[in-house]
Amino acid sequence: xxxxxxxxxxxxxxxxxxxxxxxxxxxxxxxxxxxxxxxxxxxxxxxxxxxxxxxxxxxxxxxxxxxxxxxxxxxxxxxxxxxxxxxxxxxxxxxxxxxxxxxx
Numbered sequence: 001x002x003x004x005x006x007x008x009x010x011x012x013x014x015x016x017x018x019x020x021x022x023x024x025x026x027x028x029x030x031x032x033x034x035x036x037x038x039x040x041x042x043x044x045x046x047x048x049x050x051x052x053x054x055x056x057x058x059x060x061x062x063x064x065x066x067x068x069x070x071x072x073x074x075x076x077x078x079x080x081x082x083x084x085x086x087x088x089x090x091x092x093x094x095x096x097x098x099x100x101x102x103x104x
Contacts, residue, residue, distance in 0.1 A: 017052070023095040026052035031060045033068040036075045043079070047099070054099040055079070056086060061103045069101075076101060 016027035026046045030039055039057070047055045057079055059065050069075070081100025089096035 015046075016058075018056075018090065020093060020095055023054070024052045025054045025056055025096070026050040027056045027058050029058040030065070032062075033059060033065045036068065036072050040075060043076070047078075054096065056096075056099065057101045059101060059103050065103070069103075 015029055018025040018027060028039070028043050028046055033039060043055050043057055046052065057076065059069070079100045081096055081098050083100075083102045083104070086096045086100050086102050
């Protein structure tokens with residue numbers, strides 16, 4: 001089930017929430033990865049304050065974003081799952097079992 005979190009009025013938490021039986025995933029979307037550290041802070045805040053089990057960073061699939069991710073290999077170390085495994089779990093209605101990055 002998809003929906004907006006009803007529990008928060010902060011704009012950074014007004015993004016997508018994916019819910020399943022017994023789990024909630026907050027989604028932080030980025031069209032351009034300009035400031036990796038700022039994105040990491042937003043993801044950490046969503047995880048801490050968003051009342052979610054996991055966080056998915058949804059990144060636009062652009063050459064610029066792929067270069068930014070490649071240039072910062074240590075960034076987002078707390079987001080170990082990748083696009084295929086996350087989307088496969090969600091497609092099957094399952095909890096992906098962790099946080100990760102989805103590039104679409």
